[in-house]
Amino acid sequence: MVLSPVIGKLLHKRVVLASASPRRREILSHAGLRFEVVPSRFKEKLDKASFPTPYAYAIETAKQKALEVASRMHQKDLRAPDVVIGADTIVTVGGLILEKPVDKQDAYRMLSRLNGKEHSVFTGVAIVHCCTKDGQLDTEVSEFHEETTVKFSELSEELLWEYIDSGEPMDKAGGYGIQALGGMLVEYVHGDFLNVVGFPLNHFCKKLVELYYPPRRKDVQRVKHDSIPPVDTFENLSDAEQGSSDPAQGNEGGGHWRAEAGGDRGQVPAGSQGADSNGTVGVTAQFPAGLLELIDGFKASKALFTACKLKVFDVLKDEAPLKAMDIAGKIDASVCGTERLLDVCVALGLLEKADRGYCNTDLADLHLASDGEYSLHGLAMHSNDHAWNLFTDLELAVREGANAAFGRKAEHPVQSKQTKLQFMRAMHGLTNLTARQVATAFDLSRFTSACDLGGCTGALARALTQQYPRLKVTVVDLPEVIEHVPCFQPEGRQTEQISFVPGDFFKDNLPEAELYILSRILHEWPDDKVHELLSRVSGSCRPGGGILVAETVLEENRAARGSLPASLNLLVRTQGRERTLPEYRSLLEQHGFWDVRLAHAGDRLDVVLGTRAAPP
Numbered sequence: 001m002v003l004s005p006v007i008g009k010l011l012h013k014r015v016v017l018a019s020a021s022p023r024r025r026e027i028l029s030h031a032g033l034r035f036e037v038v039p040s041r042f043k044e045k046l047d048k049a050s051f052p053t054p055y056a057y058a059i060e061t062a063k064q065k066a067l068e069v070a071s072r073m074h075q076k077d078l079r080a081p082d083v084v085i086g087a088d089t090i091v092t093v094g095g096l097i098l099e100k101p102v103d104k105q106d107a108y109r110m111l112s113r114l115n116g117k118e119h120s121v122f123t124g125v126a127i128v129h130c131c132t133k134d135g136q137l138d139t140e141v142s143e144f145h146e147e148t149t150v151k152f153s154e155l156s157e158e159l160l161w162e163y164i165d166s167g168e169p170m171d172k173a174g175g176y177g178i179q180a181l182g183g184m185l186v187e188y189v190h191g192d193f194l195n196v197v198g199f200p201l202n203h204f205c206k207k208l209v210e211l212y213y214p215p216r217r218k219d220v221q222r223v224k225h226d227s228i229p230p231v232d233t234f235e236n237l238s239d240a241e242q243g244s245s246d247p248a249q250g251n252e253g254g255g256h257w258r259a260e261a262g263g264d265r266g267q268v269p270a271g272s273q274g275a276d277s278n279g280t281v282g283v284t285a286q287f288p289a290g291l292l293e294l295i296d297g298f299k300a301s302k303a304l305f306t307a308c309k310l311k312v313f314d315v316l317k318d319e320a321p322l323k324a325m326d327i328a329g330k331i332d333a334s335v336c337g338t339e340r341l342l343d344v345c346v347a348l349g350l351l352e353k354a355d356r357g358y359c360n361t362d363l364a365d366l367h368l369a370s371d372g373e374y375s376l377h378g379l380a381m382h383s384n385d386h387a388w389n390l391f392t393d394l395e396l397a398v399r400e401g402a403n404a405a406f407g408r409k410a411e412h413p414v415q416s417k418q419t420k421l422q423f424m425r426a427m428h429g430l431t432n433l434t435a436r437q438v439a440t441a442f443d444l445s446r447f448t449s450a451c452d453l454g455g456c457t458g459a460l461a462r463a464l465t466q467q468y469p470r471l472k473v474t475v476v477d478l479p480e481v482i483e484h485v486p487c488f489q490p491e492g493r494q495t496e497q498i499s500f501v502p503g504d505f506f507k508d509n510l511p512e513a514e515l516y517i518l519s520r521i522l523h524e525w526p527d528d529k530v531h532e533l534l535s536r537v538s539g540s541c542r543p544g545g546g547i548l549v550a551e552t553v554l555e556e557n558r559a560a561r562g563s564l565p566a567s568l569n570l571l572v573r574t575q576g577r578e579r580t581l582p583e584y585r586s587l588l589e590q591h592g593f594w595d596v597r598l599a600h601a602g603d604r605l606d607v608v609l610g611t612r613a614a615p616p
């Protein structure tokens with residue numbers, strides 16, 4: 001892959017993205033970068049007037065965000081990551097700098113300023129290389145900015161308010177998200193689109209080229225070219241062509257090869273260089289490290305699952321740092337096996353290793369220990385014990401179409417007694433992660449009652465009642481699910497706003513409600529069952545009532561953002577599939593729901609809201 005040498009230079013480093021922005025995370029992970037996310041605590045309050053230009057302000061803010069994370073991580077365990085990336089996006093119009101709106105009125109003020117005009121979007125980026133010398137943190141900062149020009153159409157007041165009420169402007173610079181509903185406000189864009197979204201990926205790659213591949217005279221002489229390759233492009237680079245250096249280790253001595261697992265992306269296999277009849281030394285093959293990583297990907301998943309199963313992250317959450325020998329004792333495993341597993345977890349960014357022993361990373365503390373609101377331990381265990389087996393039948397599923405393995409090898413997880421609690425844990429963790437975003441994707445304050453069909457442990461119901469104090473939610477799920485709900489109720493947080501009703505939404509009467517919710521339900525079923533369910537919902541829903549469907553909505557070219565493996569999961573596990581917005585719209589309209597709208601609820605989930613029309 002053409003781009004891999006650039007991003008590949010960071011693959012064997014511990015890279016941290018010092019940002020809470022889901023867009024930045026998505027842009028960089030789609031580019032193939034591996035990193036941890038540690039949101040910066042730097043308060044964005046620099047005096048704007050003290051900067052000569054708006055972009056100087058954005059760069060300084062980005063730098064301070066990254067430095068704060070580097071120094072916090074260094075203080076925590078006396079070891080900073082290798083690279084910390086910070087970014088800050090601002091909008092400028094008429095000499096003013098706009099950041100994220102503080103409330104709806106502020107969003108209105110911003111959008112009114114942008115209405116019908118051209119404005120600039122600047123993102124400042126700081127790449128901080130860290131190293132520890134005599135226990136002290138040493139940093140080297142590289143920085144740059146990118147500018148994009150955007151023009152808004154002339155927009156009516158009504159449209160502006162409708163947009164503001166969608167909730168989208170609130171966490172976005174200038175009060176709009178060009179990648180989502182805000183795209184409709186935009187007449188044209190000149191420059192890098194991703195820069196507007198929050199991270200100028202193209203410029204970032206060029207900066208990496210500048211940092212890691214400074215032109216070296218002997219290489220230029222060694223390779224005969226009609227002209228010297230341009231330095232402002234990152235295409236067709238490999239270490240062998242451009243020389244290799246590492247800013248963290250000083251540019252002078254570059255060109256060292258690494259022999260770590262997965263290989264260095266720029267490494268060239270022995271024998272692949274040679275001279276042609278013109279005496280040109282060229283590279284005939286590029287080491288396919290990205291491909292090898294894909295081939296090895298299942299080993300990384302299995303290492304994570306095994307560490308979860310052995311409760312490594314629980315042990316280290318209670319007591320850390322611990323040496324491999326102590327951890328082995330606590331998890332009842334061999335010392336040499338434990339040490340290898342722990343080191344793999346370090347390489348995967350799940351653990352940190354220092355002289356005093358191993359510790360969880362923040363990510364592992366939050367998501368891989370088995371307790372805690374945002375634990376994904378249940379999901380990891382479900383993937384290990386069930387999804388793993390189902391995926392061994394992927395070939396069959398692909399050959400035969402939907403659900404080839406279903407019924408032959410494993411039962412539907414909710415139907416199997418042994419697995420239902422584990423499945424509930426998996427769903428609980430996953431739902432907790434996105435529940436607030438689903439609850440706020442649309443303003444639902446007009447509803448006073450809701451019925452969450454297949455609402456499992458009530459995680460979404462809890463987020464809804466926290467957001468809308470007037471709302472009462474009835475959660476309907478199978479009796480064998482409801483029986484285990486008390487295990488998932490956080491102590492002291494039971495609320496009278498939520499009730500649980502055992503039942504089968506395909507057979508039993510649906511409770512009365514103004515809003516019916518189907519979160520991660522429809523994708524489980526083929527079209528005929530979806531029609532059956534929607535017709536039952538439609539029959540119970542009064543005119544003016546609503547239906548809220550939370551699913552990953554496919555793009556029209558059928559690519560789903562970050563969730564392609566999930567689509568295969570449905571193929572091996574169910575008879576269902578993910579659908580596009582036109583498909584959901586058509587399904588809902590066929591059952592009397594109109595004004596069908598879409599909002600994104602984070603990286604992997606979208607929300608579709610429809611309103612029940614009066615019967616003709």
Ligand SMILES: O=c1[nH]cc([C@@H]2O[C@H](COP(=O)(O)OP(=O)(O)OP(=O)(O)O)[C@@H](O)[C@H]2O)c(=O)[nH]1
Pocket residue numbers: 018019020021022023024039040044065087088089090100171172173176177178179182196197198199
């Ligand atoms: O069209 C779009 N424009 C901007 C955005 C998002 O807006 C924010 C900008 O805010 P900031 O740079 O301060 O970053 P934060 O989100 O606060 O995260 P940090 O932790 O890095 O400070 C950014 O998220 C953009 O992605 C957008 O989505 N679309």
